Amino acid sequence: MTAAEQRHEVRLTVNGVPRRAVVPARRLLSDFLRHDLRLTGTHVGCEHGVCGACTVLVDGRAMRSCLQFAVSVDGAEVTTVEGCLRPDGSLGPVQQAFQDCHGLQCGFCTPGFVTTITAYLDDRPDDHPDPNAEEAREAIAGNLCRCTGYQNIVAAVQRAAEIRRADRAEASQ
Amino acid sequence: MSTRIFGEPIPRREDPRLLSGQGRYLDDLGHGALAAAFVRSPHAHARIVDIDVSDALEVEGLVAIYTHEDLPGQVGHPLPLLIPHPTLTQARTPYPLAKDEVNHVGEAIVMVVATDRYLAEDACQRIRVDYDFLPPVVGIEQSRAADLLVHDDVPDNVSAHMLQEVGDAPAAIDAAPHRLHLDLDIERSASMPMEGKGVYARWDADDRSLRVYTSTQASTSVRAAIAARLGLPLDRVEVVAPDVGGGFGVKIMHPWPEEVLVPWASITLGREVTWAEDRREHFVSSAHERAQQHQVDVGFDDDGRLLGLDVTFWHDNGAYTPYGIIVPIVTSTQLLGPYKPGAYRVEFFSLYTNTVLVTPYRGAGRPQGCFVMERTMDAIAAYLGLDRTTVRERNFIQPEEMPYDHGLVFQDGRPLVYDSGDYPATLEKLKKLVGWDEFEVFREQARADGRRVGIGIGCYVEGTGPGPYEGGFVKVETDGTVIVATGLTSQGQGHQTAFAQVVAEELGVPVDKVVVTTGDTRRFKYAVGTFASRAAVMSGNAVALATRKVREKALRIAGDALEADPADLEIVDGVVQVKGTPGATIPLSTVAVLSNPLRYAFDEETKRATQFAAPADVDKPPIEEGGEPGLEATAYYSPPRSTFANGMHAAIVETDPETAEIKILRYCVVHDCGTLINPRIVEGQIHGGVAQGVGGALYERMVYDESGQLLNASYMDFLMPYATEVPNIEIDHLETPSPLNPLGLKGAGEAGVIPGSAVLSSAIEDAEGIRITRMPISPSELYHLRQKESTTR
Numbered sequence A: 001m002t003a004a005e006q007r008h009e010v011r012l013t014v015n016g017v018p019r020r021a022v023v024p025a026r027r028l029l030s031d032f033l034r035h036d037l038r039l040t041g042t043h044v045g046c047e048h049g050v051c052g053a054c055t056v057l058v059d060g061r062a063m064r065s066c067l068q069f070a071v072s073v074d075g076a077e078v079t080t081v082e083g084c085l086r087p088d089g090s091l092g093p094v095q096q097a098f099q100d101c102h103g104l105q106c107g108f109c110t111p112g113f114v115t116t117i118t119a120y121l122d123d124r125p126d127d128h129p130d131p132n133a134e135e136a137r138e139a140i141a142g143n144l145c146r147c148t149g150y151q152n153i154v155a156a157v158q159r160a161a162e163i164r165r166a167d168r169a170e171a172s173q
Numbered sequence B: 001m002s003t004r005i006f007g008e009p010i011p012r013r014e015d016p017r018l019l020s021g022q023g024r025y026l027d028d029l030g031h032g033a034l035a036a037a038f039v040r041s042p043h044a045h046a047r048i049v050d051i052d053v054s055d056a057l058e059v060e061g062l063v064a065i066y067t068h069e070d071l072p073g074q075v076g077h078p079l080p081l082l083i084p085h086p087t088l089t090q091a092r093t094p095y096p097l098a099k100d101e102v103n104h105v106g107e108a109i110v111m112v113v114a115t116d117r118y119l120a121e122d123a124c125q126r127i128r129v130d131y132d133f134l135p136p137v138v139g140i141e142q143s144r145a146a147d148l149l150v151h152d153d154v155p156d157n158v159s160a161h162m163l164q165e166v167g168d169a170p171a172a173i174d175a176a177p178h179r180l181h182l183d184l185d186i187e188r189s190a191s192m193p194m195e196g197k198g199v200y201a202r203w204d205a206d207d208r209s210l211r212v213y214t215s216t217q218a219s220t221s222v223r224a225a226i227a228a229r230l231g232l233p234l235d236r237v238e239v240v241a242p243d244v245g246g247g248f249g250v251k252i253m254h255p256w257p258e259e260v261l262v263p264w265a266s267i268t269l270g271r272e273v274t275w276a277e278d279r280r281e282h283f284v285s286s287a288h289e290r291a292q293q294h295q296v297d298v299g300f301d302d303d304g305r306l307l308g309l310d311v312t313f314w315h316d317n318g319a320y321t322p323y324g325i326i327v328p329i330v331t332s333t334q335l336l337g338p339y340k341p342g343a344y345r346v347e348f349f350s351l352y353t354n355t356v357l358v359t360p361y362r363g364a365g366r367p368q369g370c371f372v373m374e375r376t377m378d379a380i381a382a383y384l385g386l387d388r389t390t391v392r393e394r395n396f397i398q399p400e401e402m403p404y405d406h407g408l409v410f411q412d413g414r415p416l417v418y419d420s421g422d423y424p425a426t427l428e429k430l431k432k433l434v435g436w437d438e439f440e441v442f443r444e445q446a447r448a449d450g451r452r453v454g455i456g457i458g459c460y461v462e463g464t465g466p467g468p469y470e471g472g473f474v475k476v477e478t479d480g481t482v483i484v485a486t487g488l489t490s491q492g493q494g495h496q497t498a499f500a501q502v503v504a505e506e507l508g509v510p511v512d513k514v515v516v517t518t519g520d521t522r523r524f525k526y527a528v529g530t531f532a533s534r535a536a537v538m539s540g541n542a543v544a545l546a547t548r549k550v551r552e553k554a555l556r557i558a559g560d561a562l563e564a565d566p567a568d569l570e571i572v573d574g575v576v577q578v579k580g581t582p583g584a585t586i587p588l589s590t591v592a593v594l595s596n597p598l599r600y601a602f603d604e605e606t607k608r609a610t611q612f613a614a615p616a617d618v619d620k621p622p623i624e625e626g627g628e629p630g631l632e633a634t635a636y637y638s639p640p641r642s643t644f645a646n647g648m649h650a651a652i653v654e655t656d657p658e659t660a661e662i663k664i665l666r667y668c669v670v671h672d673c674g675t676l677i678n679p680r681i682v683e684g685q686i687h688g689g690v691a692q693g694v695g696g697a698l699y700e701r702m703v704y705d706e707s708g709q710l711l712n713a714s715y716m717d718f719l720m721p722y723a724t725e726v727p728n729i730e731i732d733h734l735e736t737p738s739p740l741n742p743l744g745l746k747g748a749g750e751a752g753v754i755p756g757s758a759v760l761s762s763a764i765e766d767a768e769g770i771r772i773t774r775m776p777i778s779p780s781e782l783y784h785l786r787q788k789e790s791t792t793r
């Protein structure tokens, strides 16, 4: 027998909920989220950092969870696609925009786009409240989708910004 | 009907689930299962001398290691030849685990099962395989030369040789006033769905039954294959396609080695076993497509009308032919597009190489055929000094000539007969959309600014919706929910929405009452699969036919209850009512209760169906003769032959005079897929197809070196388009209903991808004035073409 792998305790806040698991040092954050925490919304399309399907927010920044070890984000605050819903459980602005614009087909790449766009729109102080089509396209230029040809995803970025603006307007009333 | 739902661009029913992370893809299942991993050949062609697993036995968490020798009987035999063809005389299919010899990098040799994937891969790394190297055959040229062989017993590397002829093309070409010869090549690409393949198997030893989840386009056929291979009664095997993260053809191939091995291991070990393909595995052990070399001889008159067309081509089928020769058959028939070829002769050779096997990728031989025909049209136009659209127009099959019989046999074994289509009208629309006639003005303006632009066109006809059949099951539940099942699978085409629209419209219920299941053999056992743009045509019509049966039954039962003639009844918003008589109504949910005469009630509502609930005709049986309980029906749709969709694309490109960078300025699509169920879904299909067409034309290729190593087996190096590479796509529709099926549907799944290389080569050629004869084309290739051209001038 080879020596059993040394295991480490990892504590994170995921979608606002404190979570912990004991895993080997080489456990990828993507596998940790998917298999240890059973949050399977985060998908793995390449495991080499190119497709963006595994994108999650780590302390508010979009990161590729296939390129991180779970142990390296110990103590962080992580948001996955499951955490992009509204507090009442309905679709969040970015998710709603995807449905409105038919921005997904098979849906496999979609969680990575939802998190990426969420970070893009949230990216303060460099906020992007109203991206034009070109900026919207640029915002998603690091994520691969094999189904949609991106046109409706570009539209969804703009639609999401619109929903958020409406939300804010409502909140400030 | 209150509001029409068929034909409306309604939002998809599947979206909220998929958007909130609640999708269930293959690797989201089976958290507690054992994980499989494979030792795959690092060599393109070799004999296996020895497999030493001793080091791997040390690995913590190891459960089992299997090689070919461990597989009993049928399990280890070569995988089936799915589509035999009389000309496929030298079919070879792979073993699930290689026996003695490997024929491409990535071929599976050893299967390891461990408590998790990390550990299974640890064990794989400790397994040593000794090889005797054999010289590999890479590429069409080397295979044609046949100095080296892929399979010892296939002396010329030719798996199939096929010839079809209508008239005497060589004679017609000889006699023609003008003749041209063209050599046209297309390189390898692949489906590359974002989710790889995957299999998860659960053996229930008490029930002696097996459930297999697999990321497939053909769950019913996988089920049959597994039952046959593993020697299980068919009714003890269930196969479910969960949410599937894209297919594009590669998942229509089956059974993959893993689809046999993972279930077998699950039974053997009495444990759940799962395997999810990683990206590199997908590159080297799934399937590729597209590589073909073509020679064209064409004869035509002074107007550019075809008199004779003679095409010979060589198709690279990779190391094995489990899916038969569908791809080259499709090329050989579909290259004719919307044209009358005059006399036609087409011959192809399907060739073995020591590379990943070849099975259909969206388009399935059509992109190559379209490229060949459209390049030929452009060459004729250039030769005669005619506008490219004029030459096309003159060769079009006219609407009044429909149905048009080409006199050839299509991929479904049926005659190649176009059912309908209006090609002149399609072209007219496209010219308007892209501004064909005004382009020269734009070119002049651009030229004045030192810019180089060109316009291109590509026309295609696509045989869609081939048989043999699909079925649909429709049931109205006692709560008014309408349950629909069809056997074919979904990989993002929005079937749960589109089929719900068909049923809602046919039955007269709100669409949100309709729940559709696809690709689950527990729910529907007879099906063929999702390929060849057939799902909407086949299952759309099947569920429509089943719904019509349900409606008829509902009206009959409601007629009894309302004491009305069923002919006077209609169903609106889930309520049966007497036309023009307000008040006389009965909800479908109640009809469903009444449809099932009960002895025992289980709630308030079902009391109505018990024997003392209402006066009955005591001389008649509670269920009429030949009738069945329940408000449900099953129906099948089986077409006489394929229905033919068509479309035309145009693109405007700009090429950088210095760097030869190629930029698509506009991309226009006119598309006719008959009646539309949901225009938004159809447009999405076109967008995705165009993106793959652009990828195939400008970026994607499988780069094998001379030793058979795939040099770009990652997303880093295989250049799939990102958002920045795909142009905005402008779409216009034509709706010529198919006369072949009740809903008038034609398929739409592959249309977008077909003319990509044809259109973009046409546009680049127009911009550069240099003949483009092979695709894809990169800036550096264009740059070299320019240099070559300037030295030969």
Ligand code: FES
Pocket: A043, A044, A045, A046, A047, A048, A049, A050, A051, A052, A053, A054, A055, A064, A065, A066, A067
């Ligand atoms: S899976 Fe992480 S970038 Fe592709």
Ligand code: FES
Pocket: A103, A104, A105, A106, A107, A108, A109, A110, A144, A145, A146, A147, A148, B194, B245, B246, B492
């Ligand atoms: S929706 Fe299928 S990969 Fe993007």
